[in-house]
Structures are given as C-alpha cells and as structure tokens.
Amino acid sequence: MGDSMTDPLSRTFLALADPTRRAILAQIADGAQTVNAIVAANGLSQPGISKHLKVLEGAGLIRRERVAKTRPVHLDAAGLQQAAGWIDHYRQHWEGAFDRMDALIDRLQAEEAKNGRQ
Amino acid sequence: MGDSMTDPLSRTFLALADPTRRAILAQIADGAQTVNAIVAANGLSQPGISKHLKVLEGAGLIRRERVAKTRPVHLDAAGLQQAAGWIDHYRQHWEGAFDRMDALIDRLQAEEAKNGRQ
DNA sequence: AAGTTATATTTCCTTACGGTAATGTAAATC
DNA sequence: GATTTACATTACCGTAAGGAAATATAACTT
Numbered sequence: 675m676g677d678s679m680t681d682p683l684s685r686t687f688l689a690l691a692d693p694t695r696r697a698i699l700a701q702i703a704d705g706a707q708t709v710n711a712i713v714a715a716n717g718l719s720q721p722g723i724s725k726h727l728k729v730l731e732g733a734g735l736i737r738r739e740r741v742a743k744t745r746p747v748h749l750d751a752a753g754l755q756q757a758a759g760w761i762d763h764y765r766q767h768w769e770g771a772f773d774r775m776d777a778l779i780d781r782l783q784a785e786e787a788k789n790g791r792q
Numbered sequence: 793m794g795d796s797m798t799d800p801l802s803r804t805f806l807a808l809a810d811p812t813r814r815a816i817l818a819q820i821a822d823g824a825q826t827v828n829a830i831v832a833a834n835g836l837s838q839p840g841i842s843k844h845l846k847v848l849e850g851a852g853l854i855r856r857e858r859v860a861k862t863r864p865v866h867l868d869a870a871g872l873q874q875a876a877g878w879i880d881h882y883r884q885h886w887e888g889a890f891d892r893m894d895a896l897i898d899r900l901q902a903e904e905a906k907n908g909r910q
Numbered sequence: 911a912a913g914t915t916a917t918a919t920t921t922c923c924t925t926a927c928g929g930t931a932a933t934g935t936a937a938a939t940c
Numbered sequence: 941g942a943t944t945t946a947c948a949t950t951a952c953c954g955t956a957a958g959g960a961a962a963t964a965t966a967a968c969t970t
C-alpha cells in the first residue's frame with residue numbers, strides 16, 4: 675500500500691526515484707494525457723501504470739480529472755516545487771562553498787605570486 | 793546489495809527519499825563530520841548509519857576521507873546538482889505554465905470588464 | 911604485541927517496491 | 941439493457957530496502 679506514514683518530502687523523492695515515473699512526468703509536461711496513452715508510451719501493463727500514477731498522485735506530482743470515461747493525468751507543480759525547495763537550500767550552500775573555494779584559490783595564487791617575487 | 797544497475801538519477805533521488813539520509817546531509821552541510829558524530833546525532837545503530845552512508849556515497853552525494861582512524865564524511869555537491877538540474881528542467885516548464893495562466897487570467901478579466909461595460 | 915577506538919561488513923529479519931494476471935466498476939454506445 | 945471502453949483494485953510473486961546484532965578490520969596507544 676501507499677505508505678502514508680512517511681513524510682511528504684520522502685514520498686516526493688521516492689516518487690522521482692523511478693525512471694518510469696519520471697518518463698510519465700516528462701510525457702505529461704506539456705499537456706494532460708489519458709492513462710491509456712501513458713500505457714501505450716511506456717511498455718508496461720495497465721495495472722502497473724495505475725500503480726505508478728497512484729505513487730505520483732500521493733506525492734502531489736500529478737492530478738487527475740474525470741472527462742467522460744477517461745481520467746486525464748496532469749502535471750502538478752506543487753510537489754516538484756517542494757522538492758526543488760529542499761534542494762535549493764543546499765544549492766545556496768554549495769554555491770557558497772564554491773565561492774569560498776574561489777576566494778581560497780585567489781588567496782593562494784596571490785601568496786604564490788608574492789613568493790615568486792621574493 | 794547496492795544496486796549499481798539503476799541509473800544515477802534514480803539512485804540520487806532514492807538516496808534523498810529517506811529522512812535519516814537527508815538529516816545526515818543537513819548535518820555535514822557546513823563541515824565534515826566523523827561517522828561516530830553522525831551516529832550520535834541520529835538515534836540509529838552504527839551499522840545502520842554506515843549503510844546509509846554507502847547509499848549516499850553511491851549516489852555521489854557524499855565523499856569520505858581517511859584522517860587517522862576516522863573517516864570524515866563530506867557533502868558532495870555534484871550529486872545534488874544533477875538532481876537539481878533535472879528538477880530545474882520542469883521548473884522552467886511550470887513557470888511557463890504559470891505565466892500562461894497569468895496571461896489567461898488577464899485576458900479573462902479583460903473580457904469580463906468589457907462585458908461588464910456592455 | 912596487546913588493547914582500544916573507529917568504522918566496515920556480514921547475517922538475519924521484516925516490510926515495501928515493482929511487476930503481471932485476473933477481476934471489478936463506471937461511463938459511453940448500440 | 942447488454943456490450944464495450946477506460947480505468948481501478950485485488951491477489952500474488954520475486955527482489956530490494958531498512959533495521960539491529962554480531963563480527964571483522966584498520967589504525968592509534970601503551
């Protein structure tokens with residue numbers, strides 16, 4: 675079963691940790707698609723796809739409408755934004771680290787130049 | 793075993809899909825920490841932490857040095873950048889979607905205003 | 911060289927994941 | 941109202957993940 679005890683961020687990252695599910699997101703990125711279209715695109719069984727869709731929905735990465743007898747699948751930005759937000763926190767960190775490393779390199783080169791002149 | 797058959801992006805997202813591992817990354821974000829320090833911080837057994845570290849290392853999210861008998865664990869930005877890169881692709885997409893939605897709303901409001909004036 | 915410290919590896923267990931096949935259900939069509 | 945279409949749910953299977961306990965290894969200390 676879809677483990678609803680795990681935190682939202684874990685669910686989101688877990689949902690993204692599967693190539694089939696990322697392919698589904700890629701497929702619906704520029705427009706909703708029916709479940710059958712998704713089944714046709716990926717080489718998987720229909721129940722298999724439905725299961726993946728459930729995981730993606732539980733992670734807030736997709737939404738589903740009801741249009742006649744089809745259930746078009748839409749990309750939902752909210753889930754992705756949450757994951758992006760978490761990573762961005764570290765992005766600032768590592769960019770800061772790069773800046774500090776650049777500064778260190780500059781200082782070392784300055785030292786080297788000075789020593790060269792002695 | 794560490795499944796080296798899965799693609800790098802899946803490994804990275806899977807590594808991020810665990811609160812303990814994210815806590816480890818948070819802990820070493822502003823400086824390397826020894827394994828024991830990480831064990832002490834999280835309430836987990838030492839083998840458990842070593843296993844998590846292996847997953848993080850396999851995903852390119854951490855690196856390990858050898859300093860005397862300790863093995864300090866460093867954050868590795870490369871893995872995070874890859875994950876961020878993937879998400880960023882969709883970020884552009886959904887920001888585009890938001891822009892289009894804004895434009896639509898503007899148009900609808902313009903229509904409404906015009907109809908109101910009739 | 912023996913003991914201690916720091917960490918890795920192995921073993922074992924339980925639970926979750928990814929997949930298929932079979933069946934159920936809701937809506938359109940005849 | 942019976943049938944088809946589109947999809948969900950159930951049941952089941954194999955494999956992998958997450959955890960603890962026990963053991964192994966590697967380096968420092970005395």
